[in-house]
Amino acid sequence: MNLTESWKTMVNETSSVNDGSYTYEDYGDEQLILLCDEVEGLEEVTxxxxxxxxxxxxxxxGLLLVALCRYEDLRRVTNLFILNLLTSDLLFTLTLPFWAVYHLSHWMFGDLACKLLTGAYFTGLYSSMMLLTSMTVYRCVIVVASRWTAVPRRRLRYAWATCTASWVVSLAASLSDVIYSQVQEEENGTRIFTCEVSPGTMDEELGYYLQVSLLFVLPLVIIILCYSAILRTVLVTATRRRHRTVLVVFCIVVAFFVCWAPYNLIVFVMSVYTPVDCGVKQRLHVVYVVCRIVAYAHCFLNPALYMLSHSFRRHLWSLLCCLMGEERGG
Incomplete structure (x- = not known):
């Protein structure tokens, strides 16, 4: 699912295009729409x-989730956060085959599936950002306010509370996406259906993009402030083990924001800028597609980053040996 399907639909519209050129259709008093050829092969690549x-x-x-539940103590705060992050990534990932089919053909799963999958998509996205922020704040408190580490029960209560709050807020934030998502029927030579997030009025659209921006920019600001405080402390006082834990969390956070920053930037550009030339519109759409693929790739980068932890590498190897042994035994 993407935030600008309606923008993409205008790029893909070809009913009034002659020989690769572009034209404007007259919609009376409505805004003129630039109709352009579809970029060949882009949907298949996507x-x-x-x-x-x-x-x-x-x-x-999936392997990391099984290894975590089987070998690690889930009463440890960091493990609890990682468990929720893995769940969030899987929730987001499970929607991708449906969007893949959508890009190859049209929306064939109905209105209910459109809303449910849109909700799962945005809940997974928002919860990842909030859980990463919560884990960073926790790590900051542990490193900077070291006295707090003397009360493990309080730390565990904090972790449960923040994880629960992250999921609740993410579900609430995704409600607007669920409400605005709908299946629309279009007649472009053949009858097709689209699943789009389409805010109604201009104020609703502005609020929609503002929400998306805040749920990305605000966590980023908090994380930058936290790691500034962590770096001032950890380089002087932290043990080697704590260095490693901070490094793993830091790499996970950086990977997420590096993957998602270009996507959020291009979505913002496309929401405020209307191209008047087909070449510009098509190039902008290609950039958008590339940024979206990079953003989604964070889901499989995280397991690789977890391998920075020696214990996760050991647990994963034990799990693989166990699975291979069961297969041979069968």
């Missing part, structure tokens, strides 16, 4: 990338 990301993410996150 669908293929979605399926590859799905396979890699389900494999990596």
């Amino acid at each position: 669908a293929g990338c979605f399926l590859v990301i799905f396979l890699l993410s389900v494999t990596g996150n």
Whole structure:
């Protein structure tokens, strides 16, 4: 699912295009719409990338989830956060095959599936950002206010409370996406259906993009402030083990924001800028598609980053040996 399906639909519209040129259709008093040729092969590439990301993410996150539940103590705060992050990534990933089919054909799963999958998509996205922020704040408190580490029960209560709050807020934030998502029927030579997030009025659209921006920019600001405080402390006082834990969390956070920053930037540009030339519109759409694929790739990058932890590497190897042994025994 993407935030600008309606923008993409205008790029793909070809009913009034002659020989690759572009034109404007007259819609009376409504705004003139620039109609352009579709970029050839882009939908197939997008669908293929979605399926590859799905396979890699389900494999990596699934194995780590099993290893975490089987070998690690889930009463440890960091493990609890990682458990929720893995669940969030899997929730997001499980929607990708449906969007892949959508890109190859049209929306064939009905209105209810459109709303449910849109809700799962945005809940997974928002919860990842909030859980990463909560984990960073926790790590900051542990490193900077070291006296707090003397009360493990309080730390565990904090982790449960923040994880629960992250899921509740993410579900609440995704409600607007669920409400605005709908299946629309279009007649472009053939009858097709689209699943789009389409805010109604201009104020609703502004609020929609503001929400998306705040749920990305605000966590980023909090994380930058936290790691500034962590770096001032950890380089002087932390043990080697704490260094490693902070490094793993830091790499996970950086990977998430590096993957998602270009996507959020291009979505913002596309929401405020209307191209008047087909070449510009098509190039902008290609950039958008590339940024979206990079953003989604964070789902299978996380398992690789967890491998920075020696214990996770050991647990994953034990799990793989166990699975291979069961297969040989069968």
